[in-house]
Amino acid sequence: MEITCKNCNHIYKGHYCNNCGQPAATHKINAHYLWHEIRHSLLHFDEGIPYSIKQLFTRPGHSIREFIEGKRVRHFKPLSLVVVLATFYGLLYHSFHINLYDNTSNPNIDIGQFNEWSSKHYSWIIIVTIPFFTLGTYLSFRKQGYNFVEYFVLNTYKASQKLFAHLIIFPLVLYNNGKPELHKIMIAVYIIDLILTFWTNIQFFNKISKIKALLLSILSQLIFWASFLLTIGVIASLLGYSSFIN
Numbered sequence: 001m002e003i004t005c006k007n008c009n010h011i012y013k014g015h016y017c018n019n020c021g022q023p024a025a026t027h028k029i030n031a032h033y034l035w036h037e038i039r040h041s042l043l044h045f046d047e048g049i050p051y052s053i054k055q056l057f058t059r060p061g062h063s064i065r066e067f068i069e070g071k072r073v074r075h076f077k078p079l080s081l082v083v084v085l086a087t088f089y090g091l092l093y094h095s096f097h098i099n100l101y102d103n104t105s106n107p108n109i110d111i112g113q114f115n116e117w118s119s120k121h122y123s124w125i126i127i128v129t130i131p132f133f134t135l136g137t138y139l140s141f142r143k144q145g146y147n148f149v150e151y152f153v154l155n156t157y158k159a160s161q162k163l164f165a166h167l168i169i170f171p172l173v174l175y176n177n178g179k180p181e182l183h184k185i186m187i188a189v190y191i192i193d194l195i196l197t198f199w200t201n202i203q204f205f206n207k208i209s210k211i212k213a214l215l216l217s218i219l220s221q222l223i224f225w226a227s228f229l230l231t232i233g234v235i236a237s238l239l240g241y242s243s244f245i246n
Contacts, residue, residue, distance in 0.1 A: 006070035026070035029150045048076035049084070056161040060196070061203020064157045068150050078156035082130075083123055085163040090122030092170055098177050100186060126163065130155050132228040136220035137201075144205055158200055162193045194221070 002011050003024050010019035017024070027033050051074045055063035067075050092098075094116075118125060133155040138148050146154075169189055176182040201217040202210050 007073045020073050022073040026072065029068055029153055030147060031149055034149045034152065048074055049081065052076040052081055052157075052160070053164055056157060056164070056200075059203065060157070060161060060200040061206070064154050064200070065204050065206075067157075068146070068153060078153050078160070079127075081160045082126060082156050082163065085160050085167065086123035086126040089163055089167055089170070092167075093118075093122060096174055096177065098173060100182070126159055129228065130159055132224050132231070133158070133220075135227055136223035139223055140216040140220035141201075141205060144207070154200075154204060158197055161196055161200065165189075165192055165196060197221070 002013055003017075004011055005017040005020060005022055006026055007022040008017065008020045010017055012018050015024050016022065052063075055075070063075075067078075130152065134148065134152045137151045137155060141151070166189060169185070169192075172185060173182065173189075176185055198214055198217045201220075202213045205213045205216075208216075
């Protein structure tokens with residue numbers, strides 16, 4: 001039986017495309033796919049980083065949608081990519097002693113210690129935020145036909161996109177480290193993050209109008225912040241209660 005390759009559209013017979021090497025069977029992105037990704041893709045690095053980065057800054061939404069639909073051979077795996085970029089950024093953050101936080105008079109908060117901890121665990125901090133971004137996307141775009149894990153992949157690639165933008169801006173952050181201007185730069189970085197997110201979503205959700213995609217993207221950001229801050233508040237309360245009873 002002749003098969004049309006989902007990656008390069010080459011017509012072939014067999015289990016693998018003899019033009020690009022993609023397997024004939026591409027699995028639907030679901031919980032099983034995510035478990036396979038966690039077990040294997042973090043350990044298998046290839047030459048797909050330059051290709052994926054280029055796609056994330058030229059046609060981000062289209063390339064991520066194509067990945068979800070089965071065009072995956074040339075892409076770097078989403079979790080692998082975000083771990084590589086977050087780890088590298090965290091190392092820069094730690095090595096150059098970047099301090100993004102104001103000093104505080106609260107004796108219960110050691111800003112230096114918190115800054116050190118966040119730099120050492122930067123990749124995990126980024127990964128932990130992805131499910132919250134995914135929740136916002138899933139609730140806002142729930143009628144667009146994708147499941148939660150597919151939205152997780154979308155937001156994992158968006159996290160990588162933002163991390164690479166942060167790496168590009170890092171020399172400016174380093175130059176202004178310890179200066180009042182650093183906070184203005186970080187506000188600008190957040191605005192850039194939003195622009196990248198909105199641009200990617202508008203491309204990804206190309207079956208709805210750009211205005212609707214933009215408005216739903218804003219809603220997804222609000223859901224992210226509400227769920228994330230609520231979770232942080234609950235954890236802080238539990239830790240405070242635990243300290244009190246001990």
